[in-house]
Amino acid sequence: MTSEDQLIERVQKKFRASRSGLRVGIGDDAAVLRPGSGRAELVITTDAFLENVHFFRKIHAPEAAGYKALARATSDIAAMGARCRCFFLTLGLPESCSGTWLDHFLGGMARATRRFGLVLAGGDTTRYPLVVASLTVVGEVDPGKAVLRSGAKPGDLLCVSGRLGEAELGLRLVLKKRHRQKRWARLRRKHYYPEPRLALGEWLAARRYASAMIDTSDGLSTDLGHICEASGVGAAVWAAKVPAVRVPGELQRLGFNPLQLALHGGEDYELLFTVPKRVAHRLHHTVGGVPITVIGEMTRRKKVVLIEQEGSAVPLEPGGWDPFRGS
Amino acid sequence: MTSEDQLIERVQKKFRASRSGLRVGIGDDAAVLRPGSGRAELVITTDAFLENVHFFRKIHAPEAAGYKALARATSDIAAMGARCRCFFLTLGLPESCSGTWLDHFLGGMARATRRFGLVLAGGDTTRYPLVVASLTVVGEVDPGKAVLRSGAKPGDLLCVSGRLGEAELGLRLVLKKRHRQKRWARLRRKHYYPEPRLALGEWLAARRYASAMIDTSDGLSTDLGHICEASGVGAAVWAAKVPAVRVPGELQRLGFNPLQLALHGGEDYELLFTVPKRVAHRLHHTVGGVPITVIGEMTRRKKVVLIEQEGSAVPLEPGGWDPFRGS
Secondary structure, X not given: OOOHHHHHHHHHHHOOOOOOOEEEOOOOOOEEEOOOHHHOEEEEEEEEEEEOOOEOOOOOOHHHHHHHHHHHHHHHHHHOOOEEEEEEEEEEEOHHHOOHHHHHHHHHHHHHHHHHOOEEEEEEEEEOOOOEEEEEXXXXXXXXXXXXXXXXXXXXXXXXXXXXXXXXXXXXXXXXXHHHOHHHHHHHHHHHOOOOOHHHHHHHHHOOOOOEEEEOOOOHHHHHHHHHHHHOOEEEEEHHHOOEOOOOHHHHHOOOOHHHHHHHOOOOOOEEEEEOHHHHOOOOOEEOOEEEEEEEXXXXXXXXXXXXXXXXXXXXXXXXXXXXXXX | OOOHHHHHHHHHHHOXXXXXXEEEOOOOOOEEEOOOHHHOEEEEEEEEEEEOOXXXXXXXXXXXXXXXXXXXXHHHHHHOOOEEEEEEEEXXXXXXXXXXXXXXXXXXXXXXXXXXXXXXEXXXXXXXXXXXXXXXXXXXXXXXXXXXXXXXXXXXXXXXXXXXXXXXXXXXXXXXXXXXXXXHHHHHHHHHOOOOOHHHHHHHHHOOOOOEEEEOOOOHHHHHHHHHHHHOOEEEEEXXXXXXXXXXXXXXXXXXXXXXXXXXXXXXXXXXXXXXXXXXXXXXXXXXXXXXXXXXXXXOOOOEEEEOOOOOEEEOOOOOOOOOOXX
């Protein structure tokens, strides 16, 4: 049987790292953070990661689960245009998971910390019948430079990073048990190892290019709705411009539609943002290797519409993930 | 069926409050906090609150569960000597709890926010078969004034606030179903509604009276061990001085021993702290109505011993709560 102290020691070992900016880290009642430079503002987000909702122990390797738990939460820091500082983990764990499974889970999470520039600052552990985790990630942004959902104006261009629908295709292949087929390995990668767009978020925020921003966690149709609602505007999405997942012909014949995956598929963790037209010419085609695509325009009319290839406009209803509606 | 947006709206309504110090609260990807005055340091803690571990839906009224979930986490802010700023809630919830139960749970939590001076800054909600919550509480402390576990020196006096063992007695009465007896109502109160000692913590930190501090969440014997280990010292606890819970004769005859409850009972959330002898005369007997008692002394020898009434010293082994060992 593992005691809580032994468990905390194991967690600490996995995350041994620089304590830059942390006056007190793990091991006291709370962590103490030094204020950032130049009166920087703190950006804080929390995210649940629960067995049988966000991952399945029978399907997801513990290494991938640990990585993804932190990547999902960190994506919200990217969506504010902030830099990473530290994170906290609360973890409920069955006794049967407190050996090798936990080592791999923490190993995946530690890999994510190195990628994202995060240090573990604290947390809480408990025995529980299911693996239930909650991640709190703390970032920092120069005063007034955080990019909110509420800043979009009619006429702003709508942009997205990367490709949409890749994570959803990956999830469906995993659930259909087609994932053991080696040739689809690349297609399931985005589902297992999403990449928070931290460098792009910071780049956009530092230059004040983005007027509004969100990460595509619930799917384009749902997340765009959040920007529109917060900003009091509408949007027109040009179907032909949406950078949709590349679906092999064989899978298309099985019913996998690239545009539908791109419009409603969740968990890509790309950045969806709006850019005033006057600065649009300064946007690069790629930032740090991540492509940026203009996919539409914000409108005064408070509706979200999809402009189809042949020019007709149809309503684009939120069709993404809602944990209370079921997927 | 409740959608996530409807749920978030209900949560927001319960916690409508001032946004002082929050540039962005609920409703964006993350919260944005203005830096505190005078380059204050941020104090952050996270705490899990899980059904069937930290509370039982059949035993605990939702109002008490909501209050206690936040009180437990906030106690860590008190134990650092910090002021409260804001908190975050991640919540997994069965569909059957998303009506009245949730209203009362949030109501209890909202009452706690008013008591502790906290505003809700963000969170995450998901449907789940069990009620699983995680609380992140953010506080603030003047630079270098946070009171750590590691500052105790041999010769420092050991002090504790309030009375110890009250919450444990309350818990046992609740579990023994004796709690419906009206005359024990007062005895179970501390189990349902613990009181983070925020004013006392701030008072001690501001004056630099406390050299080390922790809150008694796991029980005196366990929490004192944490101070000793972090500080590299030992302690002698004077049994006769420990302010133990007052147990009615009838319950004492049933086996409820006041000193045992006080030494090992968890969840009192009192402050356990050490004070250098040279400032001990400045300690008040009560701070804001909360009594302070000197119960022992820190020692060079790295053992924790209990000095019994007749003068003999016996080892005081950690006997408190450890979620991985079972209670």
